[in-house]
Amino acid sequence: MENKLKEKYHEVSNITSLKDMLNSSAQQHKDRTAFLTKKVKGGAYEEITYAQVKNDVDALGTKLISMGLKDAAIAIIGENCYEWIASYFAVVNGAGIVVPLDKELGKEEIQNLLRTANCKAVFFTQSFEEYVSDIEIDYKIRMKVYGDRTDLNEPLKVSDAEPVKGSICNWEDLVASGEALVRGGDLSFIDSIIDPDEMKIILFTSGTTDAAKGVMLSHRNIAVNVMDTCKIALITPEDRTLSILPIHHTFESTMGMSLILYRGASTAFCEGLKYVNKNLVEAQATVLIGVPLIFESIYDKIWKQAEKTGKAKTLKKAIKFNKTMKSLGMDASRKLFKSIHEKFGGKLRLLISGAAGIDPNVLRGYDDLGLKMLQGYGLTECAPLVSGTPDFYDSKKAGSVGPAVASGEIRIIDKDEDGIGEIIYRGPNVMLGYYNLPEKTAEVIRDGWFHTGDLGFLDDAGWLYITGRKKNVIVTKNGKNIYPEEVEYYINRNKYIQESLVHGYEDDDNEDTLVSAQVRPNYEVIYEEFGEGFGEEEVQSLIKRVISEINEKLPIYKRIRNIAVRKDEFIKTTTKKIQRHKNV
Missing domain, CATH: 3.30.300.30 (ANL, C-terminal domain)
Structure with missing residues (x-):
């Protein structure tokens, strides 16, 4: 099975770091769209090219180093937006250690994590200004969610004042100042060397069963995971996705941000969960990355609408007919379910679900409607993907989260009479450890194996099935x-x-x-x-x-x-x- 799987892997180009990834994509796809953003909420999407992404990242990274933040921990908190992502890469690709924070946390928790990670600066969107205004930290940098420059020839509206420690400064001011530094020959950021195995990211776990812990990740952890994912899920430069999950989360950060940039594809920013359908149509998205709750809600609405309009029986007949057609090597999904596809913009082809198990009936249901759905299993400590269902297999194993990723290995230990036991994993994407918690690290990483705390079993072909949490x-x-x-x-x-x-x-x-x-x-x-x-x-x-x-x-x-x-x-x-x- 393993050899057959490897034979079907999609080709990937080798990267050793996120800096290597971004520079390579900017060189290959210079004039292609990297992001779709809006000047105002409810407005039309406008395009930001890969050339601009590299320009802004290089300028901001250069400025951060000039401010004395080289190798410092720098936090980012706020809504999904272009400035969030550019800030992330400016920090992680040469300026310092990036600390993405959960925007759903309370003020006290956020301030506690800033202190825990010993952050010297924090990027924040305007909604979180009150959260950081009274905390003692060297630099507080305000980002915008709407209104970014979408043309490098556009002059930035900036202040000439230099950032003052303890006060709030604007993101655009730092980018403009950094551009001037680069033009003047400052290559401190651009020429900085990345050690792929050094800790450059601290991600605090969401803590479903325990208190949050700071997961230390390296460039290699994420770079390997991006390549492994692309071997089983084909994303092309023509693809567009809609960013709907919180971007601090490792699933969205790796799959919905780094992976898309690695493949030269583009990302549009969702304006909120109630605008998902509207934004999918506007962005003409082809790929949607989400969690079961979102996909199950959308699927329920499809059937509720069919029942309300009296078309449920017709839809069931069409699905049955299409299954017959598929068995004969023909797929009429796009024609038979045209009205459903048009509600998502008409171009959506691939759904990727993670963070929790999805109802197998929903997965098969999407497949029946001509929308390929993949699901994976991962943890923040593994950057995150441990296993995933390849896009070159059908939905017969809908209850499985797929075989181990290419560079990893899964074992089941302490099995019961049904073959269910704890899932352990090893691979180059396993974290460096928990930040300042060596004892907690030693509890979960033993002899190179990460003990997930999750329970499951492997079938004869090596496909993983999750049954629950060990603690539960x-x-x-x-x-x-x-x-x-x-x-x-x-x-x-x-x-x-x-x-x-x-x-x-x-x-x-x-x-x-x-x-x-x-x-x-x-x-x-x-x-x-x-x-x-x-x-x-x-x-x-x-x-x-x-x-x-x-x-x-x-x-x-x-x-x-x-x-x-x-x-x-x-x-x-x-x-x-x-x-x-x-x-x-």
Whole structure:
């Protein structure tokens, strides 16, 4: 299987660092579009070329070094935008150590992480000015989300004043000043040498089961992962993607930023989740990188619309017909489902899902509609991809997250009677360690293997299946293992349920650990079916009836014994994963 897989890998060019990657892409694709940005919210997309990206990165990096920030930790926080990305590469490609921060964190948490990483400067969008205004830090640099220069001949609106320590300065001022330095012969940034194995990135984990830790990454970690991903997912310079996930997150940072630039493709910035469809059409996107919640929501809307317009039966017949056509070597998806494709701009061809497992039925459903969906499994500590489904395989293994990436290796240890055990991984994309936490590092990296804390199994072909988190497993007094994620899957398939969280609780009467579930009803569906007057007591009765029906399909020891119906949303990470330790 391994040899067959390698034979089908897409060709990739070798890179050793992110600087090597950006310089190479700027040279090959100088006049091509790298980013699509807007002058004003709701306006038309305008193009920023690869030549401008390199110009702005070189200018900003040069200026940062002139400000005494060489090798300093520099944070970035804010909405996805061009200035965020240019700042990231200016720091990581020669100025210092980049520290991307989660914009969903509170002011106190953000200030704590700035101190933890010993940051000397912070880039921030205007929304976060109050978060950094009163913190003691050498430089505070304000970025814009809209209104970037899209033509190198455009003069920058700048101030001649030099940045003053402790005060706020503007991103454009630093770029303009850096351009003047480069014109004057300052090559301190451009000629700086990158050690691919040196720590240049500190990424704080989202902490779904534990407190955030600073993951130390090198250029090699990410460069190798970008190349490995491109071997199984073909992205070309003609592709366009829409940036919708928070950019500080390693999935979006590696897959939605570095990988796209590596391939000479382009990225448009989404104006918010409610504008996804609108922006897909405007940008004429061909690739969409997201999380299951986004893809499952879009898929549900497709079927709800079909049901509302009375076209659900017709759509099912068309899918069945197209499956027959595919079996004969013909694919009529684009014609049969033209109206659906046009809602996404008509050019969307590839969906890439990560950060959590997606419902296999949704994955197959997209495939039926002519939209190829890939999914991967990764962790921040692995920069992030550990395994992924190749685009040259069909969706028959829809429940799998694919085989290990080309340069890595997966093993399953401490297996139970079903072959399920902890997933461990080794490869050049494994982090250098946790920042200032050697003991925590030693707990997870042993003999070169990263112990993920996730549970799963490998099939005979080496494809990985995830069953849950090691920390989440519920163990009964008889030694039975119950994986909460498996029970949640059954619960969440019901149309009356939005989402759920399963955990164990100690039952004093039975002296055993039993299964408990917190359930958030899908009020939109419930009110649509039963009317707005459907009261909370009736909702609770409905949910209990649903859980009772689900229990009938589960083995006795896995059945849900305690139910809590909640109206408020679960506390989540920015990639919409439920934070178990904050909800139980």
